[in-house]
Amino acid sequence: MKYVWTTINTDDLETSILFYKEIVGLPVVRRFKTPDGEIAFLGEGETLIELIKSANPAPKVGPGISLGFAVDSLEETLSFLKRWGVAIESGPFQPNDHIRFFYVLDPNGVRVQFSHSF
Incomplete structure (x- = not known):
């Protein structure tokens, strides 16, 4: 599978x-x-x-679900999203010395995470 x-x-x-x-x-x-x-x-x-x-749409995705995408640079991604007028939903967060990430919402209300590992 x-x-x-x-x-x-x-x-x-x-x-x-x-x-x-x-x-x-x-x-x-x-x-x-x-x-x-x-x-x-x-x-x-x-x-x-x-x-x-x-x-006949199905129910929307529930809370607690997110899609994650790795990026090369969190700062460049933040700048890119700002130019497009995409609001940051939460973050950036750095829970440890190896990763930083933040969330935006897609047009359907789905949380999308952009993360950078180092």
Whole structure:
């Protein structure tokens, strides 16, 4: 068994794609219509993000769930997000001498963590 994707239900597929493509840096690898909506997969490698816009949406992701992305520079990422007008939800935090991270919210309210290990 292997982990292949995380599904996020969205009311605005275009805004969600823009966030994960332009802010997070994930390419769209598949996109297609369904009988009651549209699905897009974004990512690199084996694990993808599946965005679903449906006429009959499923419940939103609950609290306590977050997606984590490693970055080369936390400071550059913070500056990049500021230029895009993305608000920092919490952090930066440095719980030990080896990692720093912070959170933003995606357009669907999902917490997205950007972390740098050193």
